[in-house]
Amino acid sequence: MTDLWGLDDAALVPTPLGRDGANEPGVDDALLDGLNPPQREAVLHRGPALLIVAGAGSGKTRVLTHRIAGLLSTREAWPSQILAITFTNKAAGEMRERVSALIGDEARGMWISTFHSACVRILRREAEQFGFKQSFTIYDSGDTRALVKRLIKDSGSDTLGLTPGGTASKISKAKNDLHDVDSYRETANLSDPREQAFVEIWRRYDHELRRANAFDFDDLIGQVVYLFRAFPVVAALYRKRFRHILVDEYQDTNRAQYALIRELTQGVPAHTLPDQRGEIPGASLTVVGDSDQSIYAFRGADIRNIVEFERDFSDAKVVLLEQNYRSTQHILSAANAVIKHNFDRRDKNLFTTEGDGDMIVGYTGYSGHDEAQFVADEIVSLQTTGMPWSQIAVFYRTNAQTRALEEILIRSAIPYKVIGGTKFYERAEIKDAMAYLVAVANPDDAMSLRRILNVPKRGIGPATEAALQSFADEHDITLRDAMRRVDELGFGPKVTGAIRTLATLLDAHSQAENPDPGSVLADLMGRTGYLDQLRASPDAQDAARAENVEELIAVTREFRKANPNGSLIDFLTEVALVAAADELDDSEGQVSLMTLHTAKGLEFDAVFITGVEEDLLPHRISANEPGGPAEERRLFYVGVTRARKRLYLSLAMTRAQFGEVTVAMPSRFLQEIPAELIDWRQSPGFVNGRGGSQSRALNARQGGARQGALGTGAAPRSMGRYPSLPEGEKKAFPNTIAEVRDNSGLELVPGDRIRHKDFGEGRVSAVTGVGAKRVAEVQFDAVGKKRLLIKIAPIEKL
DNA sequence: ACGTCAAACTTTTTT
DNA sequence: AGTTTGACGT
Numbered sequence: 001m002t003d004l005w006g007l008d009d010a011a012l013v014p015t016p017l018g019r020d021g022a023n024e025p026g027v028d029d030a031l032l033d034g035l036n037p038p039q040r041e042a043v044l045h046r047g048p049a050l051l052i053v054a055g056a057g058s059g060k061t062r063v064l065t066h067r068i069a070g071l072l073s074t075r076e077a078w079p080s081q082i083l084a085i086t087f088t089n090k091a092a093g094e095m096r097e098r099v100s101a102l103i104g105d106e107a108r109g110m111w112i113s114t115f116h117s118a119c120v121r122i123l124r125r126e127a128e129q130f131g132f133k134q135s136f137t138i139y140d141s142g143d144t145r146a147l148v149k150r151l152i153k154d155s156g157s158d159t160l161g162l163t164p165g166g167t168a169s170k171i172s173k174a175k176n177d178l179h180d181v182d183s184y185r186e187t188a189n190l191s192d193p194r195e196q197a198f199v200e201i202w203r204r205y206d207h208e209l210r211r212a213n214a215f216d217f218d219d220l221i222g223q224v225v226y227l228f229r230a231f232p233v234v235a236a237l238y239r240k241r242f243r244h245i246l247v248d249e250y251q252d253t254n255r256a257q258y259a260l261i262r263e264l265t266q267g268v269p270a271h272t273l274p275d276q277r278g279e280i281p282g283a284s285l286t287v288v289g290d291s292d293q294s295i296y297a298f299r300g301a302d303i304r305n306i307v308e309f310e311r312d313f314s315d316a317k318v319v320l321l322e323q324n325y326r327s328t329q330h331i332l333s334a335a336n337a338v339i340k341h342n343f344d345r346r347d348k349n350l351f352t353t354e355g356d357g358d359m360i361v362g363y364t365g366y367s368g369h370d371e372a373q374f375v376a377d378e379i380v381s382l383q384t385t386g387m388p389w390s391q392i393a394v395f396y397r398t399n400a401q402t403r404a405l406e407e408i409l410i411r412s413a414i415p416y417k418v419i420g421g422t423k424f425y426e427r428a429e430i431k432d433a434m435a436y437l438v439a440v441a442n443p444d445d446a447m448s449l450r451r452i453l454n455v456p457k458r459g460i461g462p463a464t465e466a467a468l469q470s471f472a473d474e475h476d477i478t479l480r481d482a483m484r485r486v487d488e489l490g491f492g493p494k495v496t497g498a499i500r501t502l503a504t505l506l507d508a509h510s511q512a513e514n515p516d517p518g519s520v521l522a523d524l525m526g527r528t529g530y531l532d533q534l535r536a537s538p539d540a541q542d543a544a545r546a547e548n549v550e551e552l553i554a555v556t557r558e559f560r561k562a563n564p565n566g567s568l569i570d571f572l573t574e575v576a577l578v579a580a581a582d583e584l585d586d587s588e589g590q591v592s593l594m595t596l597h598t599a600k601g602l603e604f605d606a607v608f609i610t611g612v613e614e615d616l617l618p619h620r621i622s623a624n625e626p627g628g629p630a631e632e633r634r635l636f637y638v639g640v641t642r643a644r645k646r647l648y649l650s651l652a653m654t655r656a657q658f659g660e661v662t663v664a665m666p667s668r669f670l671q672e673i674p675a676e677l678i679d680w681r682q683s684p685g686f687v688n689g690r691g692g693s694q695s696r697a698l699n700a701r702q703g704g705a706r707q708g709a710l711g712t713g714a715a716p717r718s719m720g721r722y723p724s725l726p727e728g729e730k731k732a733f734p735n736t737i738a739e740v741r742d743n744s745g746l747e748l749v750p751g752d753r754i755r756h757k758d759f760g761e762g763r764v765s766a767v768t769g770v771g772a773k774r775v776a777e778v779q780f781d782a783v784g785k786k787r788l789l790i791k792i793a794p795i796e797k798l
Numbered sequence: 799a800c801g802t803c804a805a806a807c808t809t810t811t812t813t
Numbered sequence: 814a815g816t817t818t819g820a821c822g823t
Contacts, residue, residue, distance in 0.1 A: 087813090088813090114813075115813080116813055140813090141812075141813085217812090217813055218813090220813085221813095295811075296811080296812075296813090298810080298811060298812085299811085299812060299813075397810070397811075398809060398810055398811075399809075399810085399811085400808090400809050400810095403814090420812085454799095457799090457800085459799070459800095460799090461799050461800080462799090463799085464799095576813095577813070578813095579812080579813065580812075580813095595810090595811065595812090596811080597810090597811050597812065598811090598812085616810095619809095619810050619811080620810090621809095621810060621811095622810080622811095631811095635811080656814075657809080657814095658807090658808070658809085658814075659814040659815080660814095
């Protein structure tokens with residue numbers, strides 16, 4: 001097995017070329033500059049299949065871009081013959097840029113995209129081949145859930161205990177395993193009434209999707225595989241075209257994606273070619289991955305895809321990249337130590353030549369808020385030493401953990417952005433507006449139509465909606481057609497008029513020739529009175545909703561600016577396929593907050609992993625899933641290896657969940673890290689002991705500058721409760737501060753004494769910023785220095 | 799048809 | 814704790 005590591009000299013000799021028989025591709029030396037031996041080998045190898053086992057931070061993106069650049073610069077491949085699959089759209093954009101930077105404009109014409117984007121592209125081209133229209137739209141998980149929910153209710157299956165979420169994810173799982181209803185049915189236990197109901201729901205779900213001219217996420221992959229298998233001529237088209245296929249994050253591919261790769265890399269037999277001659281060999285496949293970073297088993301990722309690569313693809317070459325160029329040795333040692341506890345893996349040791357670096361910092365808070373305060377204090381002190389906000393990230397296992405973090409970050413005047421999570425596009429008003437756009441772009445989609453039928457209020461209630469739907473079903477027409485024929489339904493004049501007005505408005509936009517999405521949306525939101533209604537509402541939240549809709553209009557305008565010919569369909573597709581990590585904008589000076597899953601593939605100078613507790617990381621639910629705990633460990637490993645220079649691990653003794661406070665234990669992963677690597681600012685040790693040591697731990701508090709014993713009476717008080725923000729403030733758009741507690745009139749100058757609700761008394765040492773963003777730096781008597789956003793801080797001048 | 803109030807559920811991770 | 818669903822009254 002040692003030869004697989006590619007570290008001995010023999011491995012440096014390039015393998016003979018499969019393509020034109022030359023011994024070594026004439027890759028320019030400049031493209032190999034600064035690459036270590038295995039990296040070079042990964043760039044230079046030519047053959048049918050190459051697996052690059054790339055440990056975290058080992059420069060795999062560099063290898064991939066240089067490999068592509070090499071293929072292009074030697075004219076071994078035209079740009080159009082290259083298909084590179086990345087995990088996010090952002091990664092795709094970066095890869096394209098880096099290839100361009102290496103070899104210039106030639107990079108245009110390559111397909112570099114995510115699995116889903118590539119499949120949409122293929123499906124749009126070929127939709128008419130198998131009964132879809134080119135204008136199909138994409139159902140996101142929320143849409144899927146809503147549809148499934150309706151089907152369950154209509155069929156009365158809810159009495160059998162079928163839940164929308166469970167059923168939707170079961171369908172998704174089956175589709176990721178490349179099943180369709182019929183193939184699933186054959187393996188299902190149909191004597192179980194629940195299973196029978198499930199199959200029936202699934203069948204109707206697929207039927208509804210097709211009627212709506214829509215695909216769900218999983219269909220995007222699965223239907224392309226189906227398309228290739230059912231139409232060999234179509235498959236031949238793409239097999240001929242893509243000669244070099246490169247797949248990043250291969251350890252997270254699922255069965256459907258694997259099947260897609262297999263389909264694309266097959267050779268083309270002569271008889272399917274136009275002239276019936278000249279068989280075409282299969283494309284060359286390069287995959288990059290690290291089984292230690294496989295964290296998506298829950299959505300069907302199959303680690304066997306990478307483990308058994310050599311068996312699957314004959315003549316496969318394996319190159320191992322082990323040298324890490326990202327993190328300090330202390331961080332790598334911690335990562336190595338933790339991942340070693342997973343058995344059943346090929347042993348691997350990340351190393352660096354860059355030195356030990358700083359110690360890992362540990363902290364145990366009393367509550368989630370206390371932990372968040374530690375994070376905020378450390379972020380401020382990092383920033384004070386010159387680290388930009390954008391180089392700092394806070395990770396967590398569950399999205400629910402953002403709440404406490406956000407509250408404290410806002411108060412500490414730290415600019416931040418939550419990546420992913422409760423997304424902009426999941427807000428009700430945004431979904432409404434998007435439903436209008438879908439209704440215009442894809443008139444067949446009944447679901448978006450149903451959503452907007454009575455939004456804003458038009459007097460069209462459930463009864464009217466049901467009547468429309470049954471009319472549509474009776475005449476075998478779409479819901480939209482039924483609306484056009486509203487006169488035949490015998491509604492009252494008011495309702496009839498409302499429906500006709502809406503149908504006419506939508507039709508006018510549907511028929512326009514490649515309209516500007518921004519103008520369409522602005523017109524719809526204006527003409528329907530949607531915006532006016534929100535603006536006229538006395539509810540302060542509605543004003544914020546109106547602003548969100550205006551924000552969406554701005555987004556559509558931006559889209560048209562970036563894609564001058566971008567259609568409405570293009571816009572909807574782009575929105576449907578954005579990944580959380582695509583929201584990252586490194587030019588902005590903001591701290592990034594995200595889940596550990598979203599963090600995959602990213603890196604930051606300083607990383608905080610929060611909530612390192614049993615039942616949270618590893619998550620409780622994973623304990624009973626096969627391979628669950630091991631996957632949680634990989635997740636932690638992914639988090640640790642994102643850090644370049646500084647790593648912080650924090651936890652809380654108690655955590656609020658479901659409105660109840662639960663006691664938390666330190667995560668097993670903490671014990672797996674050698675103790676000498678962690679500098680505990682406040683150790684979790686006392687959690688086991690209980691009692692006496694607790695006050696010792698309390699006294700050890702106070703972030704960076706340890707100030708020895710505090711008044712034992714004062715300290716516990718200050719850490720316990722953080723009052724929740726006033727109503728309205730929590731609902732505010734992230735990073736905007738609502739007007740509830742308004743201190744903006746409060747004049748502070750250095751030297752003033754103030755009292756803070758939680759921190760006690762202190763003296764203002766500096767005031768910076770203007771207007772709503774004025775920040776006071778305060779030296780508190782008991783808890784040290786803090787930065788406070790004056791406008792909302794619970795403070796008073798003394 | 800629509801608004802108000804109590805009850806129930808939620809939180810594992812995502813393209 | 815916060816959001817969504819159901820029942821009920823107008």
